[in-house]
Amino acid sequence: MKVSRPSMVFGSVALTAALACSACSSSPSAPSVATLRQQVLAITASTNARLAKDKSAKNPAQTDAKYALDFHRAAGEFHALKFPTSMRHDADALVTALNTMSTEATAVGLAAAKNQSVEANVSKMAQLNLKLIEEEKVEKTAINTLRNDLGLPPEPTTTRPPPPSQPQPLKSTP
Numbered sequence: 001m002k003v004s005r006p007s008m009v010f011g012s013v014a015l016t017a018a019l020a021c022s023a024c025s026s027s028p029s030a031p032s033v034a035t036l037r038q039q040v041l042a043i044t045a046s047t048n049a050r051l052a053k054d055k056s057a058k059n060p061a062q063t064d065a066k067y068a069l070d071f072h073r074a075a076g077e078f079h080a081l082k083f084p085t086s087m088r089h090d091a092d093a094l095v096t097a098l099n100t101m102s103t104e105a106t107a108v109g110l111a112a113a114k115n116q117s118v119e120a121n122v123s124k125m126a127q128l129n130l131k132l133i134e135e136e137k138v139e140k141t142a143i144n145t146l147r148n149d150l151g152l153p154p155e156p157t158t159t160r161p162p163p164p165s166q167p168q169p170l171k172s173t174p
Contacts, residue, residue: 029082030082030083030084031081031082033084033150033151036081036083036087036150037150037151037152039081040078040081040146040147040150040152041152043074043077043078044143044155047070047071047073047074050066050070050073051067051070054066054067054070059112060108060109060112060125061109061110061112061113062109063109064105064106064108064109064112065105065106065109067101067105067109068101068102068103068105068106068109069102071098071099071101071102071105072098072099072102074098075094075095075098075099075102078091078094078095078098079091079095086149087146087149087150090142090145090146090149091146093142093145093146094139094142094143094145094146096142097135097138097139097142098139100135100138101132101135101136101139104128104131104132104135105132107128107131108125108128108129108132111124111125111128112125143155
């Protein structure tokens with residue numbers, strides 16, 4: 001097959017542009033791993049602080065509605081970071097998990113707002129809470145995978161404040 005000269009020139013220009021774009025994808029404007037590490041830690045710390053504060057809401061419906069906003073905010077903050085291509089899949093998995101948790105926390109909040117003296121409402125809220133807990137496991141895996149990519153140790157969770165400490169048994173005095 002004979003290729004005309006204009007086609008060869010066009011092909012060369014296209015190849016050059018493609019190579020230039022692939023060089024751009026390693027993005028000199030992307031932050032260093034150390035900077036990303038700091039940004040991830042800052043998002044995690046601020047999210048955990050908001051979640052801990054939200055835990056003091058007056059009722060479960062308010063608490064879960066606030067959790068939903070916190071998860072959504074964290075997803076947006078993680079999505080806005082410029083991860084290298086090698087980490088983008090892991091970052092996207094975290095964003096997806098956080099957005100799912102936001103949706104599920106909203107559903108739990110709506111269920112909690114219903115009359116909890118009705119057995120069907122209690123059952124529905126419990127089912128939704130279980131879904132949220134399962135998604136939290138997905139989020140935990142995603143954040144720990146991303147933390148590993150960044151050279152950070154795993155974290156127990158980034159989205160919910162730690163459970164209250166277990167009460168210590170009373171000791172009898174002789």
